Amino acid sequence: MVKARGQPPTVWLGQSVDTSCICSTHPELSHKPFLTSLGCAIRRPSLHQTHFNGQLKSKLGVTGPLMVDSGGFALLTNPTARWTLREVARAIERIEADVFVNLDLPPAKGDSAEDRKRKIIKSTKNFNTLFERFPDKTIMPVVHGRTISEIEFSVRLLSKRYGELKWIGLGGIVPLLQHRNVSREISLMGAEVFIARALEVIRSSNPRSQIHAFGAGGTRTFPAVFAFGADSADSIGWRQAAGFGSIFLPMKSQRTVKWNEDRPAPRKLLDGSDIAQLARCACPICISVSSIDDKLSLLRNGFYSRSIHNAWTITQQHKYWPSTRTAMRLFVANGGLGAQWAKACSA
Numbered sequence: 001m002v003k004a005r006g007q008p009p010t011v012w013l014g015q016s017v018d019t020s021c022i023c024s025t026h027p028e029l030s031h032k033p034f035l036t037s038l039g040c041a042i043r044r045p046s047l048h049q050t051h052f053n054g055q056l057k058s059k060l061g062v063t064g065p066l067m068v069d070s071g072g073f074a075l076l077t078n079p080t081a082r083w084t085l086r087e088v089a090r091a092i093e094r095i096e097a098d099v100f101v102n103l104d105l106p107p108a109k110g111d112s113a114e115d116r117k118r119k120i121i122k123s124t125k126n127f128n129t130l131f132e133r134f135p136d137k138t139i140m141p142v143v144h145g146r147t148i149s150e151i152e153f154s155v156r157l158l159s160k161r162y163g164e165l166k167w168i169g170l171g172g173i174v175p176l177l178q179h180r181n182v183s184r185e186i187s188l189m190g191a192e193v194f195i196a197r198a199l200e201v202i203r204s205s206n207p208r209s210q211i212h213a214f215g216a217g218g219t220r221t222f223p224a225v226f227a228f229g230a231d232s233a234d235s236i237g238w239r240q241a242a243g244f245g246s247i248f249l250p251m252k253s254q255r256t257v258k259w260n261e262d263r264p265a266p267r268k269l270l271d272g273s274d275i276a277q278l279a280r281c282a283c284p285i286c287i288s289v290s291s292i293d294d295k296l297s298l299l300r301n302g303f304y305s306r307s308i309h310n311a312w313t314i315t316q317q318h319k320y321w322p323s324t325r326t327a328m329r330l331f332v333a334n335g336g337l338g339a340q341w342a343k344a345c346s347a
């Protein structure tokens with residue numbers, strides 16, 4: 001089920017195992033790629049018995065490709081949890097999925113350069129162990145770094161041992177774009193330039209691998225990371241945005257359609273060009289009615305409708321892009337995704 005190179009860019013829909021999968025009732029969505037995390041079992045160990053087994057896909061209500069994260073990021077926010085490589089390996093053994101993410105150790109706020117180096121080495125050791133133990137399963141290593149030389153170090157450790165990896169991930173993109181000044185080097189060069197450089201470092205050592213950009217599946221971020229070499233990304237934003245009354249449109253930031261009107265709208269509202277884009281939306285919600293007013297009232301009236309629209313939009317977004325990576329790169333260079341990403345093209 002793992003896609004071959006040359007297939008369209010893919011967004012995996014992030015979904016925690018213990019919430020209902022609202023896409024399962026829509027066959028147009030239930031076969032889309034999904035990502036779930038073993039990190040859920042850090043909070044609720046009983047999930048090992050009930051969900052993290054051979055029936056995980058049917059528990060989630062999905063039939064397409066499934067990626068399973070090992071909980072490295074969840075561990076970062078819950079450092080006292082008893083969560084080891086042995087537990088991850090036990091779960092991988094039981095679960096049927098298409099890609100398993102290594103138990104990586106992302107850098108934490110306040111880590112020194114020495115701490116981060118130790119974490120990169122430990123993450124690579126974890127990858128070596130899982131890769132050897134599961135020769136018939138696909139394990140994806142995740143590259144982290146707060147400087148380009150840390151990214152290079154992480155990539156070098158992997159490429160020294162593995163000629164060609166099927167998948168390789170870049171982690172920590174969302175914190176970089178949200179908090180920006182996470183290291184001196186990044187605040188000087190800009191988060192977008194750093195992410196673009198990191199993707200180029202990974203691509204140059206892994207010309208044929210699938211590169212997955214963690215957390216970067218949004219409608220503004222995914223086209224940008226695609227331009228710089230990523231093939232795949234994931235997003236939990238489709239549900240989060242729906243919860244905040246917002247919808248996605250390809251190549252645009254979120255637009256608010258429902259909010260407490262006593263206060264200013266938390267995000268941009270729909271303008272004329274957004275409405276024209278929405279009128280053409282062929283998601284399972286929007287095609288169920290014909291007029292734009294009816295579409296809007298469905299999207300205003302429920303989390304469920306917005307979630308389905310958002311899931312559809314992020315998985316179909318590449319159909320609204322410039323047709324090749326080179327054309328996307330040109331679009332980004334011309335400021336199509338803002339000045340910071342344009343700067344990343346010329347840096």
Ligand SMILES: [Zn+2]
Pocket residue numbers: 281282283284285286287309
């Ligand atoms: Zn729609």
